[in-house]
Amino acid sequence: MKKPLILICNDDGVTAPGIQSLIEAVRDLGEIMVVAPDKPQSGTGHGITLNATLRMQKIREEEGLKVCSCSGTPVDCIKLAIFKMEMKPAIILSGINHGSNASINVIYSGTMSAAVEGALENVPSIGFSLLDHSIDADFTAAKGIARQITIKAIEEGLPKGVCLNVNIPKLHAEEIAGIKVCRQAKGNWEEEFEARKDPMGNEYFWLTGTFNNQDHGEDTDIWALENNYVSVVPVQHDLTAHTALSEINNWDL
Amino acid sequence: MKKPLILICNDDGVTAPGIQSLIEAVRDLGEIMVVAPDKPQSGTGHGITLNATLRMQKIREEEGLKVCSCSGTPVDCIKLAIFKMEMKPAIILSGINHGSNASINVIYSGTMSAAVEGALENVPSIGFSLLDHSIDADFTAAKGIARQITIKAIEEGLPKGVCLNVNIPKLHAEEIAGIKVCRQAKGNWEEEFEARKDPMGNEYFWLTGTFNNQDHGEDTDIWALENNYVSVVPVQHDLTAHTALSEINNWDL
Numbered sequence A, B: 001m002k003k004p005l006i007l008i009c010n011d012d013g014v015t016a017p018g019i020q021s022l023i024e025a026v027r028d029l030g031e032i033m034v035v036a037p038d039k040p041q042s043g044t045g046h047g048i049t050l051n052a053t054l055r056m057q058k059i060r061e062e063e064g065l066k067v068c069s070c071s072g073t074p075v076d077c078i079k080l081a082i083f084k085m086e087m088k089p090a091i092i093l094s095g096i097n098h099g100s101n102a103s104i105n106v107i108y109s110g111t112m113s114a115a116v117e118g119a120l121e122n123v124p125s126i127g128f129s130l131l132d133h134s135i136d137a138d139f140t141a142a143k144g145i146a147r148q149i150t151i152k153a154i155e156e157g158l159p160k161g162v163c164l165n166v167n168i169p170k171l172h173a174e175e176i177a178g179i180k181v182c183r184q185a186k187g188n189w190e191e192e193f194e195a196r197k198d199p200m201g202n203e204y205f206w207l208t209g210t211f212n213n214q215d216h217g218e219d220t221d222i223w224a225l226e227n228n229y230v231s232v233v234p235v236q237h238d239l240t241a242h243t244a245l246s247e248i249n250n251w252d253l
Helices: A016-027 A073-083 A110-120 A138-157 A221-227 A242-249 B015-029 B076-084 B112-119 B141-156 B221-226 B242-249
Strands: A005-009 A031-037 A058-063 A065-070 A091-098 A123-132 A162-167 A178-181 A187-196 A205-215 A229-236 B005-010 B031-037 B056-062 B065-070 B093-100 B125-130 B163-168 B177-180 B188-197 B203-213 B231-236
Touching: A005 A016, A005 A073, A016 A031, A016 A091, A016 A138, A016 B141, A058 A162, A065 A073, A073 A110, A073 B203, A091 A110, A091 A138, A091 B005, A091 B031, A110 A123, A110 A162, A123 A138, A123 B065, A138 A162, A162 A221, A162 B177, A178 B242, A187 A242, A187 B076, A205 B076, A221 A229, A229 B242, A242 B141, A242 B177, A242 B231, B005 B015, B005 B076, B015 B031, B015 B093, B015 B141, B031 B076, B031 B141, B065 B076, B065 B242, B093 B141, B112 B231, B125 B141, B141 B163, B221 B231
Parallel strands: A005 A031, A005 A091, A031 A065, A091 A123, A123 A162, A178 A229, B005 B031, B005 B093, B031 B065, B093 B125, B125 B163, B177 B231
Antiparallel strands: A058 A065, A162 A229, A187 A205, B056 B065, B163 B231, B188 B203
16 A cells, blocks of 8 residues: 655754654654755745745655755745645645744744645645754654654544644653643733844844733643643634624624 | 824835825824835735844834834834834734735735734734735725725724734726625635746746635625625634634544
């Protein structure tokens, strides 16, 4: 029997330890095809490349594994794989992201946007993130979780247009309390722009900030992660605020 | 009485005719502050600038109007205005976009992401788009619509965390059938990557594609626009697929 085609992407770039860990975690489950950005693309959200050209390069090939880099965003990578390389993946995996994509981070995340784009093309898709930004992060426990959830998703499939946002606490496998299906916690970033002067005396800024959880529910991804659970949030691309339709309909326009 | 502060952004860049039309449309309704990208940022989605520095420059100031350009994305512009310049706008307006942001375009659109970011900060926010990509687009009717909806939103407010995605058909004012509150149509882009060779003989791609409406509902933005209505979709940033929670909860994880 032909092994399922597993398409892998991320936003930290094709050389990041996180994507290497993800490849290792699912290597024997299928034919692995990697199309990932050639440089870090964190925070590119659902960006696509309209005003510039795209390059793609095969950088590695061995039995059951092919790795390509792309000059664009994670969403560009998925589009190139599906429409240019005409792949029909059984599943798309994105990550393992270095750092959290829980709560509102989902909206800024290139890693999660690759998964959302996969869902848009009706391919079961999952984004994985480890709550550790470090380049030396220990992905051991995350690899086990990614493998377990991938196997389950291949078996069960996913509802049409829905992908999964999986966040994994920075813990050893035996410290993880379990896996919780949750909703996205309401939160935002309180930004602090660090102002500096360049050698010419002109001001520039670095975007930095602090995450602010505005949600005290115990059914959220933030609660799960703070209580040592892996969080799994089903994510959709219909942004309609259905509950607001009637209120806006009452406007006399 | 002090006039309300109106913050204006877009993704086509601070010099685009569309943003100039939006300024003109609401000029007398408040104190106008523009913080918009210094170059086209179409298709940057909810991207933010993490791996590079940001610049901001005041480019114009007159009674009741200040215009700044920013080197970053539309979302960067909103963050800079709110957190660095410490603005407390009464409303955020984004656009008028050159081209449609109906259906799935909302997810790729920098213009709409500026509005979503505003809603995240609990500021009533609206993105306006005209279904005409041309640099010479006629914004006359769109200006009237933008003004009318802005006045209504200032009067009524918007539900917390909800912004509006307003799309305007390419028609003269008298041809517009009315304004319809709708949901986002289900659709995707069938991409065609146009391959070319650079002078060194290496391949590169341009992303092009065709929009594919998968939705035959008569309550969608696509239906409204095809029937000469202005579409108004309330948009949220909670991406949780709430209807999928119970199905995923049944997985034995």
